[in-house]
Amino acid sequence: MQVPTTVREMIAGLAARTLTSEAILANCYDTIAQRENVVKAFLSLVPREQALAQAREIDRRRAAGEKLPPTAGIPIAIKDNIAVANMRATAGSKMLADYVSPFHATAVEKLLTAGLIVIGKTNTDEYGFGSSTENSAFGHTTNPHDPTRVPGGTSGGSAAAVAAGFVPWALGSDTGGSVRQPASLCGVVGLRPTYGRVSRYGLIAYASSMDTIGPIATTVEDAAMLLNIIEGRDDNDMTSRDFAQTQSPAQPRIAIVSEYLAPPCNVEVAAAVRSAADTARTVGASLTETSLATTQHALATYYIIACVEAASNLGRYDGVRYGHRAKDATSIDDMITRSRSEAFGSEAKRRIMLGTYAASAGYSDQYYRKACEVRRLIKQDFDRAFEHADFLLTPVSPSTAWKIGEKSTDPLAMYLADVLSVPASLAGVPAIVIPWGKDANGLPIGVQLTAQSGNDDALIAFARKLAQ
Structure with missing residues (x-):
């Protein structure tokens, strides 16, 4: 059975009963078996038989005439800074190496409601800190077009998974370009929605005023379809909202x-x-x-604001509530210091220090406040x-x-x-x-x-x- 590469074609095949979800999933896992040892797109992968069992159940329900969403039975990969219940959510960091999410991100809930099958979590620079997916604590991902080159970052695992044909589409997150830049480097489509269009609930925070979940796909049509599934206001994220539909001018x-x-x-x-x-x-x-x-001021502005917000967001990783905890600490201060020193990578430490300095008393007006003014x-x-x-x-x-x-x-x-x-x-x-x-x-x-x-x-x- 020939399996198409785009979601639109998959939906048409499933509707016409010329294609099964099981065949789509089997093709994905076959491709992963052939190339994943070189591409290294995934940090965790749902066992093949578990995913195929989900696909067979959807095929059975569809054959029985049950009304299912058009996308039911289509696989997807999720960047490993987005929560999927009962799967690890590491954000590419040793700090969260053993953290298993007890809940779904809102975007993931919507994917599951649409019948999609999550097959794995993809590699990322630690907490979104990087542009190449080389800052992951679990090893780098390679570019499917040339394994000696980077896939971009920080959603490099998701972009590489789509470009390699492991999945027809994936979710990434974009703070300063982390969906769009790897999409460019891997030759796929990457979409950063308007801030607030997609709920950030369940996305591990980097810079909260810019963090956005976005689709990566092989075609614009598929990326649009994925956005339509995950968008919308969410009570768990008060920055999210609904947007009126807009039309492209006939002569833009x-x-x-x-x-x-x-x-x-x-x-x-x-x-x-x-x-x-x-x-x-x-x-x-x-x-x-x-x-x-x-434009000439944008990069400096971004790194000041992003590092200040990152330093604040990463303050929660203290070894007390969740994440890595240092052993044999002699005091609470010693435990916090050692836990953070042992588990954060060099880039995370660099951004925490930059952000803490830029927001500190006596310097916040000079750096952070000025950056916010330039942002405006x-x-x-x-x-x-x-x-x-x-x-x-x-x-x-x-x-x-x-x-x-x-x-x-x-x-x-x-x-x-x-x-x-x-x-x-x-x-x-x-x-x-x-x-x-x-x-x-x-x-x-x-x-x-x-x-x-x-x-x-x-x-x-x-x-x-x-x-x-």
């Missing part, structure tokens, strides 16, 4: 952001954006250039751009996938990999990345479309049109 106005195409953006990535712009023109869009002058200016820059454009067309990563180990010993070089992805995060606007060709080394390039806050539906509609 596209603006290329000039700052994004300047160095450090490499020539091949810039050429891909220009190529996408040419295609946009052929599908009825008008084209202009615009400027986001605050960045948002205003986007608002002005959207007065004259419906969508912004940019790169999301200044380069294609780099070699494993190339930047891991240089934190500043790693931070610079986020220079084009963090502005949308700071502004809280939706952004989608679609594959757009390959570089001279055969590595995927992605281009990013960004829309005004709340215009996710319009953004997706145009991205689908452009990708076709």
Whole structure:
């Protein structure tokens, strides 16, 4: 039985009874068996027979004529910082190496209601701290297009799982670009919804004012379908809300952001954006250039705010309530100090120290408060751009996938990999990345479309049109 690669085709096959959920799951596990030892996308995997048993039960119910959701019986992978009941939720950290979640994240609850089968939890940089999935305490993931290169991060495990054909779609999380950048480097679709569109309940917190759960898929249509399942207001997350549906204009106005195409953006990535712009023109869009002058300040602003919020959020890991606890401590202070020193990785410690310093008395006005003021200016820059454009067309990563180990010993070089992805995060606007060709080394390039806050539906509609 030939198993299709997209969810849309899987749904059609299941509806026509030419395909079974068991066949889809079996194909996933066969592919995982062939390639996972090299890709290393998963931190935990549901046993094959357990997943197949769920699939057979759904096939039985469908054959009996029971009305099921169209997506019932389709597999999905979940980033390991999103809670799935009775599965480990490590966030890529030794601190949570043995933590088993007693509950489902709201997004996961909605997936299960739609009949999806969770087959595993995917690798991530520790707590979302990184751009390559090399900062995981449990080893790095490789890029399915070239195992000597990184998949991007921090949702590198989810992006690699989709790109390798292990699952047709996956959930990741995006704080400063962690869905979009690995999607670009792995040649798949990554969507960051408007902040608040998807509940953060059950997402292990990094920077709460920017953390967003988002879909990774092989097509724009599949990513949109996954967003439709997980979106909506949730009483467990008071920043979540419902959004009115929006339509893409028949002749949308596209603006290329000039700052994004300047160095450090490499020539091949810039050429891909220009190529996408040419295609946009052929599908009825008008084209202009615009400027986001605050782009030069976005990276510094992001790392100050994100580190302050991270230092606060990671304060809960003290060895008392849950997580790693040091043995043979001589006092409560000794236990907390040793527990955190033993379990946090070097990047987590670096960001805790940066965030604590930037928010400390005597320095918070100089750093954190100033960063919040610049963040407001960045948002205003986007608002002005959207007065004259419906969508912004940019790169999301200044380069294609780099070699494993190339930047891991240089934190500043790693931070610079986020220079084009963090502005949308700071502004809280939706952004989608679609594959757009390959570089001279055969590595995927992605281009990013960004829309005004709340215009996710319009953004997706145009991205689908452009990708076709």
